[in-house]
Amino acid sequence: MKRITTILFLLLASIYAQAFTLVIDPGHGGKDAGAIGKNSKEKDINLAVALAFGEMVKANFPDVKVIFTRKTDVFVELSERANIANKAKADLFVSIHTNSLPKGRISRGTETYTLGMHKAAENLEVAKRENSVITMESNYKTHYEGFDPSSSESYIIFEFMQDQNMEKSVMFAKNVQQEFAATAGRKNKGVFQAGFLVLRETSMPSALVELGYISTPDEERYLKSAAGQKALARSIYKGFKAYKNKL
Numbered sequence: 001m002k003r004i005t006t007i008l009f010l011l012l013a014s015i016y017a018q019a020f021t022l023v024i025d026p027g028h029g030g031k032d033a034g035a036i037g038k039n040s041k042e043k044d045i046n047l048a049v050a051l052a053f054g055e056m057v058k059a060n061f062p063d064v065k066v067i068f069t070r071k072t073d074v075f076v077e078l079s080e081r082a083n084i085a086n087k088a089k090a091d092l093f094v095s096i097h098t099n100s101l102p103k104g105r106i107s108r109g110t111e112t113y114t115l116g117m118h119k120a121a122e123n124l125e126v127a128k129r130e131n132s133v134i135t136m137e138s139n140y141k142t143h144y145e146g147f148d149p150s151s152s153e154s155y156i157i158f159e160f161m162q163d164q165n166m167e168k169s170v171m172f173a174k175n176v177q178q179e180f181a182a183t184a185g186r187k188n189k190g191v192f193q194a195g196f197l198v199l200r201e202t203s204m205p206s207a208l209v210e211l212g213y214i215s216t217p218d219e220e221r222y223l224k225s226a227a228g229q230k231a232l233a234r235s236i237y238k239g240f241k242a243y244k245n246k247l
């Protein structure tokens with residue numbers, strides 16, 4: 001009897017020990033470079049920051065299971081990224097991206113998005129650009145039920161969408177944005193809502209981080225530097241820590 005009790009205890013302890021699953025999604029990869037700067041690519045920046053963030057979580061939170069949607073330079077479909085999180089019954093999904101603006105336009109700072117209806121034209125622009133990666137997938141028209149990432153009408157569905165995870169997603173997003181300013185000294189552009197497909201397909205609290213503007217020369221220099229990537233990763237980590245402690 002005593003032995004059974006011990007086994008049961010150990011079993012419960014091991015389940016409890018990995019009670020939280022975090023899925024980290026480095027945006028783009030492989031044939032999809034994402035936004036392109038003068039001498040760097042979004043996919044590489046996203047991956048470096050995502051991996052560093054994950055390592056910090058692993059080192060400090062033995063009770064958190066960390067899963068990456070990609071760990072190398074490979075193409076992963078948007079729906080597959082969400083599938084990985086859904087299958088793992090993740091508690092939090094964090095997608096990491098780098099922003100960009102057309103030639104002649106300059107902006108600086110970090111933004112974190114949660115799923116929802118965009119209220120501003122700029123948010124729609126970011127969502128359109130990030131969602132456009134699905135056109136690189138062979139079956140995207142059937143896969144995403146006719147969703148056209150470049151048509152504004154496609155985004156009307158987001159208006160009628162219920163998101164049960166909104167409160168937690170926004171809480172996480174705010175923590176991350178605060179840390180981007182406090183830890184990395186970046187300009188905090190704020191927390192916004194927009195129609196991101198990858199967030200729509202996940203069924204847990206989720207956020208999409210835009211680390212900065214690859215199209216702005218001084219931001220690109222920072223984004224591609226080892227020190228910059230480490231500071232950005234640390235900011236997301238500290239945001240995660242605050243979020244996890246609040247739960």
Ligand SMILES: [Zn+2]
Pocket residue numbers: 027028034035042096097098130
């Ligand atoms: Zn992106």
